[in-house]
Amino acid sequence: MQSNKYNDLLDRLENEELEQVELGAEVYQQLMAIYLYQNKLANAKLLWMRIPDKLKEDKELLHLNQLNLALQNNNFAEFFQKIRYDWSECVKPTMEDLLVKQREELFTLTGSAYVSIYQNNLLQMAQMTEDELKNAVAALDWTREQDGDEVIWLPKAKETPPTGRNDDQLLKLTEFVTFLEN
Amino acid sequence: MGSALENFVNQVRTMSASGSFRELADDLPESVSLLARNWSILDNVLETLDVQQHTLGVLYVLLAKLHSAATANPEPVQIIQLMRDFVHRNNVEQLRFAICAFYETCHLFTDYLVQKNLSILGIKIMARAVDQIRQIDSQLTPIHADLCLLSLKAKNFNLVLTYLDGDITDISTAAAECKTQQQQQSQHTVDANNDAKYFLLFYYYGGMIYTAVKDYDRALYFFEVCITTPAMAMSHIMLEAYKKFLMVSLIVEGNIAFIPKNTQVIGRFMKPMASHYHDLVNVYANSSSEELRILILKYSEAFTRDSNMGLAKQVATSLYKRNIKRLTKTFLTLSLSDVASRVQLSGAAEAERYILNMIKSGEIYASINQKDGMVLFKDDPEKYNSPDMFLNVQTNITQVLDLVKQINKMEEEIILNPMYVKKALGSQEDDLTSQHPKTYSGDPTD
Numbered sequence: 001m002q003s004n005k006y007n008d009l010l011d012r013l014e015n016e017e018l019e020q021v022e023l024g025a026e027v028y029q030q031l032m033a034i035y036l037y038q039n040k041l042a043n044a045k046l047l048w049m050r051i052p053d054k055l056k057e058d059k060e061l062l063h064l065n066q067l068n069l070a071l072q073n074n075n076f077a078e079f080f081q082k083i084r085y086d087w088s089e090c091v092k093p094t095m096e097d098l099l100v101k102q103r104e105e106l107f108t109l110t111g112s113a114y115v116s117i118y119q120n121n122l123l124q125m126a127q128m129t130e131d132e133l134k135n136a137v138a139a140l141d142w143t144r145e146q147d148g149d150e151v152i153w154l155p156k157a158k159e160t161p162p163t164g165r166n167d168d169q170l171l172k173l174t175e176f177v178t179f180l181e182n
Numbered sequence: 183m184g185s186a187l188e189n190f191v192n193q194v195r196t197m198s199a200s201g202s203f204r205e206l207a208d209d210l211p212e213s214v215s216l217l218a219r220n221w222s223i224l225d226n227v228l229e230t231l232d233v234q235q236h237t238l239g240v241l242y243v244l245l246a247k248l249h250s251a252a253t254a255n256p257e258p259v260q261i262i263q264l265m266r267d268f269v270h271r272n273n274v275e276q277l278r279f280a281i282c283a284f285y286e287t288c289h290l291f292t293d294y295l296v297q298k299n300l301s302i303l304g305i306k307i308m309a310r311a312v313d314q315i316r317q318i319d320s321q322l323t324p325i326h327a328d329l330c331l332l333s334l335k336a337k338n339f340n341l342v343l344t345y346l347d348g349d350i351t352d353i354s355t356a357a358a359e360c361k362t363q364q365q366q367q368s369q370h371t372v373d374a375n376n377d378a379k380y381f382l383l384f385y386y387y388g389g390m391i392y393t394a395v396k397d398y399d400r401a402l403y404f405f406e407v408c409i410t411t412p413a414m415a416m417s418h419i420m421l422e423a424y425k426k427f428l429m430v431s432l433i434v435e436g437n438i439a440f441i442p443k444n445t446q447v448i449g450r451f452m453k454p455m456a457s458h459y460h461d462l463v464n465v466y467a468n469s470s471s472e473e474l475r476i477l478i479l480k481y482s483e484a485f486t487r488d489s490n491m492g493l494a495k496q497v498a499t500s501l502y503k504r505n506i507k508r509l510t511k512t513f514l515t516l517s518l519s520d521v522a523s524r525v526q527l528s529g530a531a532e533a534e535r536y537i538l539n540m541i542k543s544g545e546i547y548a549s550i551n552q553k554d555g556m557v558l559f560k561d562d563p564e565k566y567n568s569p570d571m572f573l574n575v576q577t578n579i580t581q582v583l584d585l586v587k588q589i590n591k592m593e594e595e596i597i598l599n600p601m602y603v604k605k606a607l608g609s610q611e612d613d614l615t616s617q618h619p620k621t622y623s624g625d626p627t628d
Contacts, residue, residue, distance in 0.1 A: 014340050018306045042395045043340075050302070050337040074539045113541040115551040115558065152553055169569070172576050179583060 006034045006094065025058040026090055032064045033094040036071065037101065044068045060088060076106055080127035107140060111155040119151035186216055187223065191230050194239030198276075203238060207279035210242045217246030221254040233268060237276040241283055244268060248290035258298045262307070265291055269310045277315070282356050284315065285324045292328040302336035305329065309341055320351040324380035330387035339391050346388050346400075351592065353381065382408055382419040389426060393493065398434045405430060409452070410442055416451035422488070424452045428459045429493045432466050433500045458484050462497065469508070471501050471526045502527065503540060510546050510559040518555050530555065 013031050017023060028051050035044035048065050055061060063085055070079035079102065087095045106126055110117060123133055137144075143154040190213050197206040217224060224247055231239045244264060247256065277284055288311055295304040308329040316323050326345065333342040355377040389404035405427035409420050431439035441448060453460065458481045465477045478485070478494050485491045505525040509516060518530035518537075527533050537557060540546045547560040564571065596602050 018302060018338070018341065046337045046339065046394065074535070074542065109538070109542055113538055113549055115549045116553040117550075118552050121552065147553060169572060169576070172579075176579055176583075 010034050025055050025061060028055060029060055029091050033091040036067060037094050037098045041068060041072050076125040077127060114155055116152050116154050119153060122153060187220055187227060191227060194231060194236050198236045203276050203279045206238050210238060214242060214246055217243060218250045221250035233271040234273055237273040238280055240268060241280060241287060245283055245287045248287060248294060251294055258300055262303050265307050269307055274314055285356055288325045288328050292331055296335055301332045302338055304332045305336060305338060305341055308332055318352060320348055321354055322350045323354045324356060327380040327383040327387060330384060330391060334387055334390060339395055342391060382411060382417055386419050386423045393430060398430055402430050402434050402439060409448060413447050416447050421452055421455055425456050425459050425488060425490060428463055429490060429497055432463060432497050436504055438463055466501060469505055474498055474501055502536060503545060506536060506540060507546055513559055515556050515558050518557060521557060
């Protein structure tokens with residue numbers, strides 16, 4: 001449901017872009033923010049390429065583009081650094097949602113990709129303070145270890161809850177068997 | 183001059199009123215040059231015609247306006263407004279009598295917009311034109327290529343992707359349309375020769391669009407259709423598509439993707455002209471990123487000239503990834519610095535970055551242990567017992583079932599085609615077994 005949140009707005013903005021000549025920076029800002037939130041990075045990149053040159057000096061757009069580049073390169077540290085910015089009202093809610101989403105993603109990813117990770121590196125990636133990190137990690141039930149002076153975290157991989165739609169599945173299977181038998 | 187135009191208007195009005203559209207469509211092409219000569223007063227002519235009632239007349243005025251755009255230099259906004267009005271309010275039944283002229287108008291309009299750098303404003307208009315003129319959703323028309331070109335120029339693919347995602351089962355060509363309309367005007371024969379061009383362009387542009395949105399599998403398919411089109415001579419569109427086909431197939435498969443055998447054109451004409459790209463394929467096969475980097479540098483001028491430099495860089499990145507992937511097949515654990523030296527990356531940190539990205543995108547299964555600086559490569563954890571996988575299989579089954587239905591439908595059409603029946607029966611007398619029509623009805627699910 002979450003990612004559908006901005007679909008209506010997105011449709012409206014995309015239509016606007018196709019029909020009007022001179023658009024304000026605001027339309028592009030919102031479009032860019034939504035693309036980032038929905039993780040449509042290729043779209044965001046293309047959007048940046050088609051923004052008229054004179055609008056490219058707009059500070060907020062520049063900043064949004066830097067976010068996009070950071071996401072494309074999977075550079076978490078830079079992303080979390082750049083997202084701390086005084087966003088204007090029209091993109092603020094989207095940016096807040098994006099931050100929450102990316103945080104979550106980072107922890108899911110490190111959870112599955114690392115057996116152990118130095119706290120320093122994790123702090124660097126997430127751009128959090130030690131206390132913030134401690135809270136986030138505690139919620140995920142990760143184990144803490146000491147390696148000399150450094151703290152190491154041993155992540156615990158998340159298990160995805162099964163999604164049950166048994167009736168639907170049964171129906172589809174029946175359909176398929178009927179097809180095979182005919 | 184004025185009276186000639188008056189005659190034109192009168193002719194359009196009386197013939198439209200009496201419903202003799204076919205005769206009107208036959209007569210109108212002769213007035214194009216007259217209209218184009220009088221470009222300065224065409225707006226007055228337009229005022230006397232109604233888009234709904236006199237679609238054909240308005241169409242030819244538009245055509246003349248676009249023909250004379252170079253001399254008349256009209257306001258772009260006005261032309262766009264006229265076209266938008268036309269595609270929204272015209273009468274499709276009338277339009278069908280002059281499909282060739284409509285196609286030509288669309289092509290000229292596209293060229294005009296590209297020239298004026300206003301491509302983005304034409305996307306919706308062309309999309310609407312395609313919706314109007316195609317008889318079924320899976321029909322390809324020459325204006326599909328225009329839609330793709332405008333989208334590429336404007337770098338806006340949201341709308342065009344909906345047209346590209348569907349499979350094409352039928353093609354509307356200017357040649358076929360003209361034949362059914364018994365029109366033999368010279369300008370239309372020129373247009374008919376362009377059918378192949380617009381077909382190839384559609385698949386070439388389509389491939390480029392999919393490459394831009396990083397849907398490489400689909401891009402490969404589009405380029406493949408473009409280069410495997412049966413031909414006696416090579417088109418430059420096919421050559422460019424072939425170059426891109428080679429690069430995309432390196433990214434997707436790591437070697438040259440399978441090409442059907444019926445395409446002698448590739449071996450005879452294209453291979454010698456794409457030698458740089460074949461060198462790239464050969465070096466890629468050596469799995470040495472260093473060599474590949476040097477080669478790309480060496481040919482950078484040629485790649486830039488073909489506007490394929492960005493794709494070349496993607497190829498380079500894909501080789502790093504492919505090499506890391508190969509390591510997972512040999513090793514269970516490996517230190518990060520070993521990974522870096524084996525795939526020729528600059529250091530452990532860069533290797534870790536690559537591996538993390540690949541884990542994220544699901545290309546490999548591994549976990550990094552920062553404590554010892556090691557990577558543990560794992561097998562694919564997919565046990566094919568999860569509901570998600572089941573859903574995945576289900577959607578694939580549904581797709582295949584739809585495909586079977588489609589094939590059955592098309593087969594039925596062929597079997598019922600009198601030409602086919604005649605041919606099949608004729609050859610049956612010669613040879614009863616080998617040319618039996620049953621050979622065509624093989625069930626693909628068997």
